[in-house]
Amino acid sequence: MILQLAEARGCPRDLVGGKAANLAEMISAGFPVPEGFCITTAAYRQILPDVAAPLPVWLETGIVEAYERLSRGGPVAVRSSSTAEDLPDASFAGQYDTFLDVRGADEVLAAVRRCWASLWSDRATRYRAAHDTGHAPAIAVIVQRLVAAECAGVLYTANPVSGKRSEIVVDAAPGLGEAVVSGAVTPDHYRLSVEGETVEGPGEGCLTPSRLGELAAVGRRLEKHFGAPQDVEWAFDGDGGLWLTQSRHITTLFPVPETAGEPRAYWSVNVYQGINRPFTPMGASMIRERQRGMATYMSALGFSDEIIDVDGWLFWDITDGVRSPAKRPKMAAFMDSLAAPSGRLVEQLGRDQRFPSMPPGSEEDIPPKNRRRRWARMIAAWLWPDQARARVVRDAERRIAAFAGPDDATARQRLSFVELIRGDVCRIEANLPRDANTAGAVGGQLAGRLLRGYVDEAEIATVFRAIPHNPTTEMDLALWRTGESIRRDDESLRLLLDTAPDELAAKQLAGTLPEVIQHGVAAFLTDYGCRATSEIDFGVPRWADDPEPVFAMLVNLLRAEARFESTAATAETRIVELTRRLPVTKAHRTLLARFLLRRSRRLRGLREFPKFCLMRGFAALRKQLLLIGEEIVQAERLDRAGDVMFLDLVEVREALDGKDFRTTVARRRKVWEREARRPRVASVLLSDGTVPALESDAGEGDLVGLAAAAGVVTGRARVVHDPDGARIEPGEILVAATTDPGWTPLFLSAAALVTETGGMISHGTTVAREHGIPAVVGVPGATTLITTGRVITVDGSAGTITFGEEHR
Incomplete structure (x- = not known):
């Protein structure tokens, strides 16, 4: 139970702890480490049943003799060495006790006991809980000669x-x-x-x-x-x-793509897609396939053709765009529209001497579009909006029907089908007709120009609340209606409020919930079970696979009176009111603006439709892959069917051919879980590891971001890192690193939205505008600078956040 420190090399971490293991490795490699000895975790486990009892005589004697040999009664350092310490993703710096200048056997024995006790201090317990290390902790103790x-x-x-x-x-x-x-x-x-x-x-x-x-x-x-x-x-x-x-x-450094030569700049695909955790390997392969459909356009903006993967964090190399005076403004505008303040960082890097400008004429340009034909198609969509939207829906349903796959097939046949159809699924957004969608956006922009000087942008935005045919807002309202049905049944309501979401999910899958809950949630999952938080990652379980998040959101809606009102009639009244502000002499502009606003409302719901179609396609392919996974599990080459999400399609075929991937999956899952615990995702990253800081001209005490949804609200902040199980009280302001459609049910009770990333056309801000809540996005460090309970004022028109009283 007592080892010389040099002897700890190669010993299991569970025996000597992280610090002793590292020091022993350093001694073996010839680094100058003070000599010492290690009291292993076996000694700690020996005394654990009765920590107040005296040490066994043999253990006390062994420690004292080792101390005397080391220091002859002189000063030593007594250090904790926990099994949950100095991990690749959690250092536990300062969480366990160290005692310096310890002299005499009695003091050494007392310090050893205090090191053992520090394993269960409040600070160490909280740190382990926060980092979810997955370790059953034990602690060893190192006694070393003290360096004078x-x-x-x-x-x-x-x-x-x-x-x-x-x-x-x-x-x-x-x-x-x-x-x-x-x-x-x-x-x-x-x-x-x-x-x-x-x-x-x-x-x-x-x-x-x-x-x-x-x-x-x-x-x-x-x-x-x-x-x-x-x-x-x-x-x-x-x-x-x-x-x-x-x-x-150093556990806080963000992973960097390996590179050589001149400095490179990268943009996070994770941030662009609105997720703050790594992609699964299957998810990364699918997102690459999806982005290949945009390769020509993205390349012309200065993005690399291929996406780089580092431990599930995906990057575009944006160096060419940063260095190109012609591409840089277009790239910056594109990035800020989706994930501000990424574009501002690109403009900032364009002034950095490490990224010298490219010589003129060395870059390609975006291929020109046939503007006349595009305008003709948009005019047709404005004239016949319902028919234009119906064409898009019919096209989508035809494509999605082809994704269903075989009901009765072998695993190899299923895999061949997935390989064949994957490209069509991943590129459905690009393949769907876009004219009606574009007409919806352009119609609102043109109306704004016609009304300029008489109506401001914030007023125009009120016209576009609760627009029809948006699958994301329709999903939120479907969940709200499910909750309202349950609210009318006292017994079901009590059950839902008094039962944990995971237990409710298990009962739902078993079919044992009361009818109003069972059928209501089943109907919701039929339409929206293809969705999830971080849903753009193909490897993430869908709500249909695990409905626990749905029940957590339902409970949140039932505990907080959700805010919703039908605004179709209100919107029509608002259109008339705003357009009447134009002078009588401009009657033609009044009529045209009114026409465009009405048509824009009828078409804008298509903004979220292609992504919803992609999710339906993902759900169809996931079903096939999970069935394949079950067969691989039966062959004892994977532990769980869902482990196929930690492979790519080539490896799935190799598994069917006989290769055992259990060790590979376990290693990749461990890396994914480690990276998923990172508190922050770097939006723009340089090849030397630098995360560029944004130059700010904000006033003291104010936070500034992108004005994404108009309105001003003062309320208490609620910082949320994961929407699954989060609770938002009426009047609270939701503060998050990022959002995607899986977050939007929280918008029904939130008073306003603040995020660290996001842009004018990102999913979260689009839905925030439609729900009528102010939003400021692209606020670096918002989840750290704003604390839950703090009173803040969100001005979604000015893009500012000001602080009120301290939180209670």
Whole structure:
């Protein structure tokens, strides 16, 4: 139960803990680590049944003898080494106790007990819960010779704030390094190049240039040895010797595509698609197929032809667009329309000397469209809007019918069908007729021009609330109506409010809920079971697969009186009112503006229709792939049918041919779960790891974003990271990193919306406008800067957020 620290190399982490395992690896590799010994987790488990009882004599004797051999009664450091510590995605820095300058056997034994106890401190317990490590924690203890430090501190082999891999950061102070780690002193702060040259630092600090160079060199060695940027604790003793007391991964750095040569810039496909977690492998392969249908257009804007995948985070290389004076404005406008403030960052990078402008004439342009033909088709859509919309729906239904696949087939036949039809499914949005959709948007824009000077944009926006035929808002209202039916049945209402959503979902799938719930939810799932949060990831279970989120949203709607009113008549009244503001002398403009606004309302619902069709196609293909997965499970080559989502189609065929993918899936699932715990997604990322910060001219205390849906609301904020199970009280303001259609049922009770990304045509803001709630999007750091309960004022017309009183 007691090992010399050097002997801990190769021991299971569950026996020696993360810190001891790393230190033992460093000793083996020749790094200067103070000698010591490790009291393994077996000792902790031995005393766990009765932590208040005296230590067994044999254990106490062993610790004391090891201490005497190490230090002869002199000072030592006693450090915790938990099995849930120094993980690739969670450092647990400072969560477990360390004691320095411990002298004498009694003090050592007391410090060991205190290290054990720190495993269950409030801070450590909360940290483990927040990071969902999946570990059943235990704790080992390291006792090391104490370095008589002249100067000590922390070394980061990459800048932990900016993410820049080409910078080394050092914090240092005289004496023991614990003062730096704990924040008890203001350290000397240095920024170095990877070669060790000082970029920034104090004029007279506690580190000389030679010592900084030595730290940079050992940092490079550690990074190379462990294969990732490192957070290193170090100390120089009185003789100038450098000692390392810890090295672990810097867990906050965002993954970067591997590149060489000149700096590159990347845009996150995850952010563009409105999801803040990684794609599954099958989801990534499907999104690549989807984007190939846009390749010509995207390439002309400066985007790379292919999408880069790093641990489920997908990127476009946007370097060409950043460097092109001709493409950059178009690229920036496109990006901001979907995920502001990405476009502003692109404009900012265009002024960065690291991205010199391309020579004139070296870039392609977007192929010109036949404007005359497009206008003719739009005019036809305005004249006969119902027929135009019906044509789109008929075309979609014909295509979707072909996606259904065989009911009775072998797994190989099903896979052949999926391979054959995948391209049509992934490109249905691009293949559907677009003229009616375009006519809906352009009609509103033209009406706005006709009314300019008499009506402002916010007033025009009120015309487009609750527009018909939008599948996303229709979904929200269908759920609301289901809730209203349940509200009228007292017994069903009590059951829904008093039962956990996961239990309700199980009863739904088993068919044992009261009829009003069972049939109401079943009808909702028939129409919208193809949807989900983060639904653009093909690998994510649909609501039909797991209806737990549907029940969570229903409970939220039943507890908070949902806001909804029929606005069709209101919209017609509003159209007449606004157009009457034009002078009598401009009667022709009045009539034309009125015509365009009415036609725009009839057609705008098509904005969300192609995405809904894609989800229906995804659901059809998922059904086939899950059936294939069941057969692979029976052959004992996967553990669960859903594991096919952690393969691509080539690998699914290999699994049918006999290859066992259980180990591969387990590894990929572990990476996906690790990456899914990242609190923030980088929108724009540079190849050296830098996450560019947006230059802001906002007033002190104000937050500024994109004015996405008009109106002004003051209320208490509710920060939500996952809509499944979230609760929004009436009058609360929803604050989120991003939203997609899976979030929109929350809009029925939210008073306003604030997101970190999003644009004028992103799904969340489109639905926010139709629900009539103000929205400000593209607010960097909103979920951190705004806390739940804080009173804020959201001005969706000005794009500002101001803070009121402190939260209660």
